Amino acid sequence: xxGIFDRxxxxxxxxxxxxxxxxxxxxxxxxxxxxxxxxxxxxxxxxGDGITIGTLNERMPSAPGDILAIIERxxxxxxxxxxxxxxxxxxxxxxxxxxxxxxxxxLWSIVADRLNPND
Amino acid sequence: MSRIxxxxxxxxxxxxxxxxANLATLLAMDGYRVGVIxxxxxxxxxxxLFGLHEEDMKYSLNDYLWGKCEIQDTAHxxxxxxxxxxxxxxxxxxxxxxxxxxxxxxxxxxARVLRxxxxxxxxxxxxxxxxEKLELxxxxxxxxxGLNEETLLSISxxxxxxxxxxxxxxxYQGTGVTVEVAxxxxxxxxxxxxxxxxxxxDFADVKAKAEEIYNCEVAAVLPHSDEMMALASNxxxxxxxxxxxxxxxxxxxxRKLME
Numbered sequence: 001x002x003g004i005f006d007r008x009x010x011x012x013x014x015x016x017x018x019x020x021x022x023x024x025x026x027x028x029x030x031x032x033x034x035x036x037x038x039x040x041x042x043x044x045x046x047x048g049d050g051i052t053i054g055t056l057n058e059r060m061p062s063a064p065g066d067i068l069a070i071i072e073r074x075x076x077x078x079x080x081x082x083x084x085x086x087x088x089x090x091x092x093x094x095x096x097x098x099x100x101x102x103x104x105x106x107l108w109s110i111v112a113d114r115l116n117p118n119d
Numbered sequence: 120m121s122r123i124x125x126x127x128x129x130x131x132x133x134x135x136x137x138x139x140a141n142l143a144t145l146l147a148m149d150g151y152r153v154g155v156i157x158x159x160x161x162x163x164x165x166x167x168l169f170g171l172h173e174e175d176m177k178y179s180l181n182d183y184l185w186g187k188c189e190i191q192d193t194a195h196x197x198x199x200x201x202x203x204x205x206x207x208x209x210x211x212x213x214x215x216x217x218x219x220x221x222x223x224x225x226x227x228x229x230a231r232v233l234r235x236x237x238x239x240x241x242x243x244x245x246x247x248x249x250x251e252k253l254e255l256x257x258x259x260x261x262x263x264x265g266l267n268e269e270t271l272l273s274i275s276x277x278x279x280x281x282x283x284x285x286x287x288x289x290x291y292q293g294t295g296v297t298v299e300v301a302x303x304x305x306x307x308x309x310x311x312x313x314x315x316x317x318x319x320x321d322f323a324d325v326k327a328k329a330e331e332i333y334n335c336e337v338a339a340v341l342p343h344s345d346e347m348m349a350l351a352s353n354x355x356x357x358x359x360x361x362x363x364x365x366x367x368x369x370x371x372x373x374r375k376l377m378e
Contacts, residue, residue, distance in 0.1 A: 020240075023271035027303035038305055042276045044247040047240075095243060098268040100236040 020096030021079050032064040033074060040080075040093050050083045050090030121250045123258045124376055125277040129293025131162075131264040133283040134314040137347070138369075139261040140168040141357045142281075144201050145366075145373040147213035148357075151256040154194065154249050156180065156220040158242070158273060159263040160232050163222035167352050170200035171219055179223040183245055184237040190245040191252040194218040201358045218253055239268050246276060257377075265293075266300060274301050279308040279376055281338070285315050286325055291332065298333045310338035312372070318342050338375060339368045 026037045039060050040046040046056070053071055057063050064070060071091055074080045080091045126139040136159075143153045157165045157180065166176070178193040197219045202212045223229060250258050260273040274280055280301050284290040294311070301309050311329055316322060322340040329337045344365055347356050357366040 022239075022268060023275040023304060024300070026275070027300065034305070038275060041243060041272075044251060047243050047247050093240070093243075095238075095240040095272070096268075098236040098239050100232075100234045 020094040022096050025079075026093075032066075033070055033079075036060070036064065036067065036070060037074070037079065037093060040091070046092055048092075050081070050092035052088060052090050056091075121255055121257065122278040122376070123246065123250070123260065123273075123276055124279045124281065125260040125262055125273040126281045126283060127262045127270060127274065127297060128264050128283040128290075129266075129297050130284075130290055133264075133285050133290065134341075135264070135283045136165040136168060136261050137352075137356065138281065138283050138312060138314065139259050140165055140355045141366075141369050142373050142376070143217050143257075143259050144213065144355045144357050145370050146257055146377070147198065147201065147215035147217045149373070149377075150214040151377070152216050152218075152254060154218045154220065154253055154255045154258040155261060156246070156249065156258065157222045157261050158269045159261060160222045160269065161229060161263065163224055163229075164352075165261050166219060166221040166224065168355055169197040169217070169219050170354065171195055171197055171221060173224055176221055176223070179221050179228070180245075181223040181228050181232055184232065184241060189252075190220070190248045193220045194249065194253055195221065201355060215256075218255075220249065239272055242269060243272055243276065246273075266297065271300070271304075274306060275304045277306055279310070280306045281310050281312055281372075281376075282335075283312045283314050284329075286313055286317070286320060295333065298335055308376075309335055310372070310375075311335050312338055313340040315343045316340050338372045341365050341368060 026034055029037060040051065043051065043059065045051050045059070053068055057067060071080065075082045075091060079094060081094045083090045083092065126135055126142070128135045139155060143155045146153045155165065157163050160180065176195065178188045180193055182188050183190045183193050195218065196216060198213055198216045201217060246258060246260070249255060260277070262270045262273050282294055282297050284294045298309070311333060313325055313329060316325060325340050326337040342365070346360060346363065347365070350356055350359060357369060360366055
């Protein structure tokens with residue numbers, strides 16, 4: 001029987017990481033990976049232009065020792081976006097775009113059409 | 120050091136936006152620079168409490184998400200709307216400032232964002248940019264009820280999460296889900312706020328039971344308030360009732376959040 005996280009995940013989309021990940025995906029990662037991903041979500045530098053492994057090592061409190069291998073694996077599996085060329089590759093979290101949909105939109109669309117029929 | 124605080128509830132109607140507006144106002148009264156961002160894109164409402172009208176919204180969060188402006192362009196300084204007056208006497212003038220980042224209240228724009236979706240990464244950049252560009256002490260995120268992308272993101276990046284609930288069986292179940300998700304996202308500090316409690320209840324008992332069920336601190340149990348109902352979102356409660364018992368409890372919570 002699916003648990004609450006499975007049901008929430010089903011609401012947010014499939015498990016294919018190629019289009020990015022959601023915080024629920026991150027919540028299910030092993031501890032070291034989860035800590036890095038959450039830290040990168042919360043860090044100003046990492047969210048903007050991305051962060052190099054060297055800077056991540058300097059800034060992240062008690063970063064895991066095998067951070068290089070973890071980052072490379074996360075990037076390879078689509079959890080992180082790689083920007084620039086080695087050795088200055090920067091990484092940022094590959095957050096999945098919020099998908100549009102008929103739910104909710106349908107009602108608002110009808111209301112919009114009724115209020116502004118010429119738009 | 121700046122902080123990001125999310126105010127969330129699993130169900131609607133718990134008083135989440137009122138709580139956000141009240142805490143933001145109390146923090147400004149204590150001298151902090153506070154940003155409030157309305158991420159309830161499909162049912163925005165907190166702008167009403169702050170007295171921001173549609174015609175005064177040059178840009179909204181939607182404009183930022185569509186690339187029409189920078190996130191700081193969407194910030195409206197609504198501090199002046201928080202100075203309450205009674206019989207012509209100004210009671211409260213915040214020492215700090217409150218900036219509101221509203222979601223669009225134009226029906227067509229709400230429909231568009233629901234139809235097209237948006238870049239969640241850009242929203243995260245926007246949260247961090249706001250803190251930096253506006254030199255905020257606190258960014259408060261007013262979320263959509265339930266758990267969706269923007270809610271999960273705001274919980275993930277928060278230094279503190281306040282979960283607002285009513286003493287109601289439906290709220291009890293939904294709150295459990297939110298608490299479980301927040302724990303998996305390693306939120307550093309999490310508080311429950313039991314709101315709109317009938318005054319016939321034993322508040323100490325409500326607090327003890329909620330803390331036992333969720334293994335989470337209940338920061339306050341607030342009674343149903345006729346004064347707040349009568350205010351009918353026509354202003355921020357703590358600015359209108361600065362010495363009310365509810366205001367005092369919320370002030371304690373605001374100060375706890377800044378410890």
